[in-house]
Every structure is written in structure tokens, then in C-alpha cells.
Amino acid sequence: MSNPQSAICNRESQILYRPATASDQKTIRAIIREAGINPLRWQWSNFLLAANAITSEVVGTGQIKTHGDSSRELASIVVRPAHQRRRIASEMVRRMIAQDARESNAPLYLLCAGNMLAFYERFGSRRVERSETPPYFYFRPPDAPGGLCGGFPARRPDCPVVTVLSAEDKRAYAG
Numbered sequence: 411m412s413n414p415q416s417a418i419c420n421r422e423s424q425i426l427y428r429p430a431t432a433s434d435q436k437t438i439r440a441i442i443r444e445a446g447i448n449p450l451r452w453q454w455s456n457f458l459l460a461a462n463a464i465t466s467e468v469v470g471t472g473q474i475k476t477h478g479d480s481s482r483e484l485a486s487i488v489v490r491p492a493h494q495r496r497r498i499a500s501e502m503v504r505r506m507i508a509q510d511a512r513e514s515n516a517p518l519y520l521l522c523a524g525n526m527l528a529f530y531e532r533f534g535s536r537r538v539e540r541s542e543t544p545p546y547f548y549f550r551p552p553d554a555p556g557g558l559c560g561g562f563p564a565r566r567p568d569c570p571v572v573t574v575l576s577a578e579d580k581r582a583y584a585g
């Protein structure tokens with residue numbers, strides 16, 4: 411499998427997947443703000459970007475961040491509206507999981523809206539109960555950005571839920 415962070419162009423969709431650089435920080439911030447998702451911790455060096463191979467316009471973001479309790483989180487998955495439903499997010503997630511499988515034996519957590527669960531299950535991720543979550547997720551204030559709507563189980567379809575991809579499943583998925 412290719413290096414998920416290498417700048418490889420998917421010719422069919424004309425999308426280039428590349429690691430972010432310091433000069434991308436403002437763009438990352440704007441895309442995440444535009445999407446209205448959790449605005450916490452967007453250090454550029456954690457990000458993989460999807461960009462138009464011809465114009466260089468950044469159309470998608472994603473990152474893996476490590477929290478104070480050492481838990482790792484796949485986060486900030488956004489594709490700008492005009493570019494959605496072209497499998498760009500799927501490709502970013504695939505590449506980030508493959509990279510994480512090489513770099514870490516730890517499970518990979520994700521906070522997503524309940525109605526996105528099926529999307530992440532395609533990658534082997536499974537929903538976890540609150541008691542199974544690391545402290546970072548367990549103690550997250552319910553009303554904080556990306557909070558858990560007062561706890562588990564999710565009360566509405568758009569309530570965030572936590573999923574996990576075990577180290578074993580990461581490796582299996584990444585091949």
C-alpha cells in the first residue's frame with residue numbers, strides 16, 4: 411500500500427492527498443469553521459489534506475490527534491460542499507487509518523454524529539459505550555463542541571457517538 415501521506419494524485423478524481431504545511435493553517439481553520447464542527451486543536455502538522463490537483467484548492471481535511479490521556483482520535487474530517495459525494499472523505503479516512511496502523515498500536519477513537527456511524531463502520535470502526543471510552547471522551551462536557559448530548563446512548567440521530575477502531579482492526583483494514 412502507498413504511503414497515505416505521500417502526495418499521490420488520484421487521476422480519476424484529480425485529487426491530490428498530501429500532508430499539510432504551516433502555510434495551510436489558515437485554510438484548515440476556515441474549512442473547519444465553515445463546516446461548523448469541533449473547533450478544538452487544529453495543529454496543521456496533524457493534518458492530511460485533499461486538494462484539487464490542478465488548482466491546488468484545498469477541498470478536504472482530516473487529522474489524527476493525540477490527547478493528554480494518550481488516546482488517539484481521528485477528527486476534523488471535512489469535505490467542502492461542492493466536492494462532496496466523490497469518495498474524497500473515504501479516501502482520506504482510508505489513508506489516515508493506514509498511516510496510523512504503521513505508527514501506533516493504540517486504538518483509534520472517533521467522535522461522530524450518530525447518523526454518520528454507518529460511514530465509519532465501513533472502515534471497521536464500532537460504536538463504544540461510555541464506560542469503554544478513555545478519560546478524554548468520558549469527561550467531555552456534554553455541551554462542549556462535539557459534546558455527547560448528555561451521555562450515551564445518543565438521544566437524537568445527530569447526537570455525537572464515540573467509535574473505536576482497535577489496533578488489530580486497523581492493521582487488518584490497512585492490509
Ligand SMILES: CC(C)(COP(=O)(O)OP(=O)(O)OC[C@H]1O[C@@H](n2cnc3c(N)ncnc32)[C@H](O)[C@@H]1OP(=O)(O)O)[C@@H](O)C(=O)NCCC(=O)NCCS
Pocket residue numbers: 445447486487488489490493494495496497498499500501521522523525526529
Ligand atoms: C461527512 C463528509 C466528510 C463526507 O465527505 P464525502 O467526501 O462527501 O464522503 P464520501 O463521498 O467519501 O462518502 C461516502 C459515504 O459516506 C456517507 N455520507 C457522506 N456524507 C454523509 C452525510 N452528510 N450524512 C450521512 N452519510 C453521509 C454516504 O453513505 C456515502 O456513501 P454513498 O456515496 O455511497 O451514499 C462531508 O459530508 C462533510 O464534510 N460534512 C460536514 C462535516 C462533517 O459532518 N464531518 C464529519 C465529522 S465526523
